[in-house]
Amino acid sequence: EADIYQTPRYLVIGTGKKITLECSQTMGHDKMYWYQQDPGMELHLIHYSYGVNSTEKGDLSSESTVSRIRTEHFPLTLESARPSHTSQYLCASSVSNQPQHFGDGTRLSIL
């Protein structure tokens, strides 16, 4: 069983607010990822990190930012939320050449 945790599970918040979605893993995985997925649609990689102090943008352009100060922690921040940011955000982690394991996700709704 993968130990990767995301908080909050659900968030409904107004436009213009600053939001941080938390993701933590206790497996010591060096690689971590953020995906965005709308209901019934494909997964899109928006950010990834292959170690502390390394972050890269993914395949889908996103207005969010990430940081990786500690191995186990990979938070995602939206400085000013907009309705277009409404989606499900999934965090995952892995070690080299091994499959990724996903957290339960955060369902974000911007009013």
Added chain:
Amino acid sequence: QKEVEQNSGPLSVPEGAIASLNCTYSDRVSQSFFWYRQYSGKSPELIMSIYSNGDKEDGRFTAQLNKASQYVSLLIRDSQPSDSATYLCAALFSGGYNKLIFGAGTRLAVHP
């Protein structure tokens, strides 16, 4: 051509039948493949990994890899209504960073 392609379905099979899910891939992916199951509103869950040509069996699931045809498949024997979900085929991106390239997913519906 997308790196990993799947038929979006839905694939409808009766309970007890074999469900066959297929995936093709391009030269831009490495030779490590994974099948994830995703229930509606939930996160993807890894069910099978396959790295070499041939078949790999785990319970009711069999993954098949054919490198010559660039084809990966997942067979589910004795399908149950609880198997109804979207099945995502994924491959490691050959450019590194352990990035996974996901297919769009195939919706499977198992009816009683």
